[in-house]
Amino acid sequence: MTEQNDIRAPLPLGAAKRGYSGVIQHLAVGDAASALAADELESRLIELGFVEGARVEVLHEGIIGRDPIAVRVENVTIALRRREAMAIIVA
Amino acid sequence: MHLALVGTPNSGKTSLFNALTGSRQKVANYPGVTVERKEGSFVTPSGRQISVVDLPGTYSLRGRSPDEEITRDMVLGRTAGETAPDLVLCVADATNLRLTIRLLLELKSTGRPLMLVLNMFDIATRRGVSVDVPRLSEALGVPVVTSIAVRKGGTADLLRRTDEIAAQAHMPVAQNLWQPLTVAQLRATQREADRIIAATVSLPAKPDTWTARIDGVVLHPVAGLAILAAILFVMFQAVFAWAQPLMERLSSAFEALGQLVHDTLPAGLLQSFLQNGVISGVGSVIVFLPQIIIIFLFILLLEDFGYMARAAFLMDRIMGGAGLHGRAFIPLLSSFACAIPGIMATRVIDNRRDRLTTILIAPLMTCSARIPVYTLIISAFIPDNQVWGWVNLRGLVMFGLYTAGITSALGVSFLIKFFMLRDYAPAPFMLELPDYKLPRLKSIAIGVYTRVKMFLHRAGTTIFSMMVLIWFLASFPQAPAGAEGPAINFSLAAIIGKAIEPLLAPLGFNWQIAVALIPGMAAREVAVAALGTVYAIEGGKEAADQIGQVLATKWSLATALSLLVWYIFAPQCASTLAVIRRETGSWKWMAITFAYMFVLAYAASLVTYNIAYALGAG
Numbered sequence: 001m002t003e004q005n006d007i008r009a010p011l012p013l014g015a016a017k018r019g020y021s022g023v024i025q026h027l028a029v030g031d032a033a034s035a036l037a038a039d040e041l042e043s044r045l046i047e048l049g050f051v052e053g054a055r056v057e058v059l060h061e062g063i064i065g066r067d068p069i070a071v072r073v074e075n076v077t078i079a080l081r082r083r084e085a086m087a088i089i090v091a
Numbered sequence: 092m093h094l095a096l097v098g099t100p101n102s103g104k105t106s107l108f109n110a111l112t113g114s115r116q117k118v119a120n121y122p123g124v125t126v127e128r129k130e131g132s133f134v135t136p137s138g139r140q141i142s143v144v145d146l147p148g149t150y151s152l153r154g155r156s157p158d159e160e161i162t163r164d165m166v167l168g169r170t171a172g173e174t175a176p177d178l179v180l181c182v183a184d185a186t187n188l189r190l191t192i193r194l195l196l197e198l199k200s201t202g203r204p205l206m207l208v209l210n211m212f213d214i215a216t217r218r219g220v221s222v223d224v225p226r227l228s229e230a231l232g233v234p235v236v237t238s239i240a241v242r243k244g245g246t247a248d249l250l251r252r253t254d255e256i257a258a259q260a261h262m263p264v265a266q267n268l269w270q271p272l273t274v275a276q277l278r279a280t281q282r283e284a285d286r287i288i289a290a291t292v293s294l295p296a297k298p299d300t301w302t303a304r305i306d307g308v309v310l311h312p313v314a315g316l317a318i319l320a321a322i323l324f325v326m327f328q329a330v331f332a333w334a335q336p337l338m339e340r341l342s343s344a345f346e347a348l349g350q351l352v353h354d355t356l357p358a359g360l361l362q363s364f365l366q367n368g369v370i371s372g373v374g375s376v377i378v379f380l381p382q383i384i385i386i387f388l389f390i391l392l393l394e395d396f397g398y399m400a401r402a403a404f405l406m407d408r409i410m411g412g413a414g415l416h417g418r419a420f421i422p423l424l425s426s427f428a429c430a431i432p433g434i435m436a437t438r439v440i441d442n443r444r445d446r447l448t449t450i451l452i453a454p455l456m457t458c459s460a461r462i463p464v465y466t467l468i469i470s471a472f473i474p475d476n477q478v479w480g481w482v483n484l485r486g487l488v489m490f491g492l493y494t495a496g497i498t499s500a501l502g503v504s505f506l507i508k509f510f511m512l513r514d515y516a517p518a519p520f521m522l523e524l525p526d527y528k529l530p531r532l533k534s535i536a537i538g539v540y541t542r543v544k545m546f547l548h549r550a551g552t553t554i555f556s557m558m559v560l561i562w563f564l565a566s567f568p569q570a571p572a573g574a575e576g577p578a579i580n581f582s583l584a585a586i587i588g589k590a591i592e593p594l595l596a597p598l599g600f601n602w603q604i605a606v607a608l609i610p611g612m613a614a615r616e617v618a619v620a621a622l623g624t625v626y627a628i629e630g631g632k633e634a635a636d637q638i639g640q641v642l643a644t645k646w647s648l649a650t651a652l653s654l655l656v657w658y659i660f661a662p663q664c665a666s667t668l669a670v671i672r673r674e675t676g677s678w679k680w681m682a683i684t685f686a687y688m689f690v691l692a693y694a695a696s697l698v699t700y701n702i703a704y705a706l707g708a709g
């Protein structure tokens with residue numbers, strides 16, 4: 001199990017399917033086409049608990065374009081749009 | 092001694108506030124801004140008088156929105172005219188400490204005396220979360236207490252420790268070293284928080300299974316939306332059907348009171364003033380109390396249960412199609428109770444354009460003040476039939492009126508997005524979905540009680556004074572001796588009403604409606620009372636008792652439908668316009684709101700009246 005996680009290629013959380021679970025590698029706020037400035041987006045993501053090493057799992061998806069997504073971050077559930085989730089690199 | 096409650100949204104801050112203060116609460120605004128200021132007081136076991144403010148929920152002290160700025164400035168003691176808190180209580184949901192511990196580490200740098208309150212400790216224990224409280228306190232360097240806000244005696248520990256801290260002659264206020272955190276510092280504090288939690292808290296392997304199970308259904312893309320629609324449908328059926336028996340009882344009580352006044356006092360001005368002006372006027376508004384209680388009950392229950400955030404999640408993209416932000420769902424849903432708290436609740440939307448759009452359309456949501464008008468007209472003109480065996484036709488019409496409000500709001504929002512705010516990049520939607528919790532009866536009761544108090548206060552002041560004015564306009568000047576026809580035809584009200592009548596005549600409105608619409612500007616529901624007064628003075632006692640039947644004989648169905656439609660759109664509430672002016676900070680947006688709603692109302696009523704007339708309902 002852990003071995004499988006180790007060799008998995010990193011991908012942005014915004015591209016993950018429902019049921020995906022992994023660990024945050026780093027934040028790449030430049031990659032997200034968010035309306036927010038990079039620093040602001042990064043600050044908000046951190047305030048909601050998206051920091052390196054945190055376990056995440058995609059629990060739910062919305063009806064239109066599978067967006068937004070509900071993500072379990074450690075023991076908190078956060079709803080966000082895929083556009084912003086692209087800044088979170090997981091593996 | 093002054094306490095301040097600080098915590099992340101959903102930390103159970105408000106239920107702790109309710110548990111500490113009970114109904115000894117004062118809700119006002121901070122000067123200059125429209126952030127709600129909730130203050131209460133209580134007495135500790137040792138007899139110390141303590142005042143406590145419930146500060147807006149926040150994840151950090153950065154102050155991204157007016158609400159969060161208030162929290163920051165209050166904690167830092169920067170708010171003019173406010174005493175800095177002697178003790179800051181940082182409230183945490185014990186099942187979910189991560190984000191609060193980070194906030195607490197940031198709060199520590201302000202130098203204010205701090206205490207961490209692990210709220211909902213019973214739920215945490217039941218789920219297998221175990222916290223080493225002494226070690227946590229040591230690691231954080233602040234006192235830590237546990238509490239169960241919803242249980243009697245659940246705050247005993249908190250009260251005892253507050254007493255102990257208050258007993259120290261000089262509370263240690265350290266120097267304020269707080270500065271806005273950089274991204275790197277933010278990340279470092281979250282890491283530090285995670286390290287402390289790892290050392291002092293043991294978490295169960297599985298998350299809350301109930302929340303996961305419920306979300307599996309409630310957040311399902313298709314079933315979830317169906318459930319949301321069903322909840323809204325039941326809500327509106329309830330507002331109409333369940334409230335009926337209570338309303339009838341209230342109405343007959345006022346009738347009896349009016350009769351008593353009629354029998355006790357000699358005929359004359361005083362009798363007419365009390366019976367027609369005061370009792371039938373104010374009474375006809377108070378009758379709607381049961382419906383207002385029911386709608387607030389639903390909204391508060393859903394909020395307490397944790398469903399509101401789910402509704403925002405489900406609606407985000409759908410509302411996005413109409414140019415609205417998912418967060419706009421909660422303000423818009425609150426607008427069903429009243430547009431004023433709804434517009435104030437738009438402060439959770441931090442993007443100015445999203446917020447502006449939401450403010451512009453919030454008054455189109457059917458607020459509770461429209462209920463009296465809808466109810467009156469529906470019960471006078473729509474038969475009390477069942478359709479498809481179980482759906483009440485009147486309830487269905489009511490549902491239709493609500494739907495019309497929502498649809499037009501979405502339409503207007505779409506047009507705003509299309510024409511006015513074109514270069515639009517959607518603001519992010521990021522929201523915590525809290526674990527479900529059984530709604531707390533006491534909290535709900537306090538919430539409903541505060542709203543009822545506000546409604547009755549309005550009935551006692553605004554509505555009462557409007558009624559006195561209407562009665563005066565409808566009674567003076569009095570008919571000359573020996574004149575033919577009802578006395579009201581000679582009054583100021585008739586003169587005013589007839590002056591406006593030509594403008595409203597194409598909509599099928601008569602001068603009595605025109606008169607009633609004027610005080611309706613102060614508060615929509617006053618129009619009902621005003622119609623009651625106008626027709627009571629015109630038609631005598633029987634008319635006052637049965638205003639519905641009177642309308643059914645005096646108006647055509649086309650007029651009734653036209654007035655219903657008018658009420659969906661009309662900018663009929665001066666306080667809403669005033670709040671828009673205050674929240675947007677400009678007369679321009681207030682004027683735009685007024686103009687677009689007036690045009691919409693006039694056009695829609697005109698079309699409705701003419702179609703209904705052509706179909707033979709005139």
